[in-house]
Amino acid sequence: METEGKVIKCKAAVAWEPGKPISIEEVEVAPPKAHEVRIKIAASGVCHTDWTFLHESGGSMVPPPFPLVLGHEGAGVVESVGPGVTKLSKGDKVIPLLVAQCGQCQRCLNPKTNLCTKNWVQTQQCLLADGTSRITCRNQQVYQFIGISTFSEYTVVPEDNVTKIHPDAPLDKVCLLGCGVSTGFGAAVNTGKVEAGSTCAVFGLGAVGLAAIMGCKSADAKRIIAIDINPDKSEIAKTFGATDFVNPKDHSKPIQEVLKDLTNGGVDFALECVGNVAIVRAALEACSPAGGVCVMVGWTPKGELSLVSEDILLGKTLKGSYFGGWKSAEAVPKLVEDYMSGRILLDEFVTHTLTLDKVNEAFDLMINGKSIRTVLKM
Template structure:
């Protein structure tokens, strides 16, 4: 008697799974059954283990500027590779990974440069489709459901380009590491890589969410002597001190312009200012809060409205600099594993940024908490 074994090639199969779908700007997410295509060449399909809500998810969900719906948001996630597409050699089934909202192809001009992390092939995708063929992998009853940042982690499974994921050690908790795929990495990199904060310097941070407090942590670890946090929500202040903030300002408590308050506290202006709000008016305020000669402003936020920055040319003529920062300037596939190692060595306390753990079914609660200023990061746990 003979027997035979049939091997199922999961990488060629369409699967169905649950996803939290946004049907319109600001509309509550709806748990839907979606079809997810198999990974195409150089793509991987991931079983999402944990994902967290980032402020940019909320901004894009609320935005009326370029609405793309129906859509699956989420980009800050950890998971396990379920299947791999043709040509993928870097990953195999069972690998633990973090998703990356901006990738690294390793071969383009920017990837080969030490001056940039703006990959020309796998850079930030804003149109709701995949990099390779400008199509979606999600659908409902044959109709497309669009991606967010080519990740879409508010789903039990997702498909990403292999250049938009990074392999991590399997002995590190994925519910903590997901924060390194965006928020915490963005703040630390802005402090260390983009600004290169020096010892005994003065720093002012506008916006005390996860990104702003990651900047504060980075400044503290670099030895900054004076770290000022600015936020209109005083409920954040007690938590902020844990990350190294030495002085806290609520602009609503002052009648004079806040940049004048800061200049008085810093003897003429801060060495470094960070805009972590997502407001171009705050970018101008941050520039005004810097000192002449060498004051550096770094902007990290994603604005919902009025994307143009307005500033008098004299601010720049006097020696100030304005720089942008995407995921902290890190080359994501190359650099994020170093942050994972730092977490393992207990050099960066990722756990302190997690204020809530929620189940996938309660994802709308995460939106409520963030909009209400009641959380730093809500980690959303997928069903086993």
């Protein structure tokens, strides 16, 4: 049945209120407006940030609005395009982007940042460019997480928040490049600029941390120390390139002191992939005083970060990384092709594949440390 220009009824995972299980509902997805694209989602990864916004009210200055369709790590096929869309066509395989790339704003023209300003304010409010959503349920507007909402069989996304990918790409794998893998990998190679022969420490071995390890390995780091309180993460960390595994629970000393002992004074690069300000400080203190670099990668929604001023004064550097520093629309298709040619791993991140109606189970697997990435198939 031809759907172009019509409202589509489909299934979506709707969060009605914070801290409560998500329910599967029939929703209505309106046609795309000007400079928008309607996508039939094939698969979506379940990211810890989705859980954080559901259970911790985002931890931001403004709590996320409800009802809300979460999900921001998806891949699918363009069902239709709105007026004025020139970059995409019906039938294109695509990945929605949590960071736009309009190519025209001051930040897009600046090689030092990937934080495009196009639609930023609106999408952070879980709305599209015109301040509304294209999803409704039970006759009320449903907000779209970061303007995307991939926990839905169909969604509508601004044109500048979508990128076309290789037509042969497996959507249930490359969806991970919509957030976690790109974020961790880019934090190492783009933001941290990990150097060949260096010693690295990666704190937190979820998908982002494992991708950071993969980035350190691709940069030819000599030693990569993986750190997690879950001993089951030791072997999987080695799959991505870790040379050592340290469980902080096995030591009486603070983890930064353990790392200093292991490395004769500190690591060259530390990547914090947990999202905890106390661990950010530990990661910075674990760095070599002679030019060590700490990269803050994990989504850290709240908590003040205290530092020892001498650490910075004597030459350590603390950086932040959002979406791995990638210029999204141009970088993600290249990452897809890197995966297809074997230069980066994706399959190894996927520990569980479930259907959309099992989204709450996917969250449980993640929070209990039993999964790296669960992919939901629509």
